[in-house]
Amino acid sequence: MRIALLGTGILGHSIAERLLHTYDSLYVYNRSRSKAEDLLSLGATLCNTPAEAIAAADALFLVLTDAKTTKTVLASAEEKTLFEKKTFFQLGTISPMEAEELNAYITQKGGVFIELPVLGSKNEAKNGSLLLMFGANEEQYHKWHDFLSSLGKVFFVAEPKKAAVLKLALNQLIISSMVGFSLSFAMVIKENIDPKLFMNILRASALYCSTYDKKLPRLVKKDYELANFTLDLLLKDLKLCLEETERLSIESAPLEISRTIIEQALKRGYGQKDYSALFEAIFSPKP
Known part of the structure; x- marks a missing residue:
């Protein structure tokens, strides 16, 4: 499975480190490229655009500042086919309405949206002890539980809005x-x-x-x-x-x-x- 992460702020960078510690490769995109370049030494592949990262991966972590930034980044990848059959994990703190909007946006493009806010910061991300709130149906939960458990403990919440x-x-x-x-x-x-x-x-x-x-x-x-x-x-x-x-x-x-x-x-x-x-x-x- 190919994995990508968009957004290497305090939390995103630490999650990227954890993923690279657990898996062989990771595609990474950040608007300020310099904030992600140190991940190259850990095995990451830096992408020049969001579209490049989305095209390269099957599962994508969205760890961006807010919903507006997330929408802007996703909208820059205009080709609808880029989203088809790909799973997007949204980790940022956003409102329930924004979660529903992102769910509709990604689903309409043929992707799968999972609201996945986390409790914990860089230290918990690096050592795999985050608390993850899984906002999607039970089928998706069972599909992704083991994969996400490398980041911490996963709690089933069921709906994006509730998460x-x-x-x-x-x-x-x-x-x-x-x-x-x-x-x-x-x-x-x-x-x-x-x-x-x-x-x-x-x-x-x-x-x-x-x-x-x-x-x-x-x-x-x-x-x-x-x-x-x-x-x-x-x-x-x-x-x-x-x-x-x-x-x-x-x-x-x-x-x-x-x-x-x-x-x-x-x-x-x-x-x-x-x-x-x-x-x-x-x-x-x-x-």
């Missing part, structure tokens, strides 16, 4: 947990309480989340470089969550507050930094 919503629900927890931890940690620091004491109590409680320990060194050192997930992308996902809460008639006030905090951090230049940089807007709010 997209599930991913947004989980990403909302990323937002709320980071905002909540940042607020508590700021209180501890400003009152000159020993952070180790705080963390020891937190770890021993039902309140604990492993993300807190993962982000703690960044907050202590104020080091937000080498992002696993940027603040810009977190805001993009938050906006998708807001759209979904409106569609489902769910109270969105907590998300609106988080949006204000994140936008304050963005104004300070943290957009391309790790999303834990939102701590700066909480610790030192500007009037």
Whole structure:
């Protein structure tokens, strides 16, 4: 089976590394070619256009910034026959409506669309411990389960729309947990309480989340470089969550507050930094 991957950002690049570790070859396309050139040494074949990658593969991973970018990239491969009998795995975080639109677009061209959002970032992708939400029918799930298991644990969700919503629900927890931890940690620091004491109590409680320990060194050192997930992308996902809460008639006030905090951090230049940089807007709010 020939495999291609479109989009070598933080997550896409790491998935490409994992695929090249597991399989002999991989066709890769990225709009900025320089961000994918290091994969050549691992055995990847770089494609100059999306059409070239699509033509070369039977199964394709779409790991692009958003649905608009994904549509643009796919639309550049104009020949309908390029899509026939090919399977497209959509891994980016998009809205349920966008998932349905991409499903219709690819299906109309003779391809198979599988909404496959993942939980985890570059480290989980590299070591094959992503959590994958499989949004397609049971027949497709059984067909692709073993293949996808090289990337992590695969959960059957059934519908593209539901897989997209599930991913947004989980990403909302990323937002709320980071905002909540940042607020508590700021209180501890400003009152000159020993952070180790705080963390020891937190770890021993039902309140604990492993993300807190993962982000703690960044907050202590104020080091937000080498992002696993940027603040810009977190805001993009938050906006998708807001759209979904409106569609489902769910109270969105907590998300609106988080949006204000994140936008304050963005104004300070943290957009391309790790999303834990939102701590700066909480610790030192500007009037």
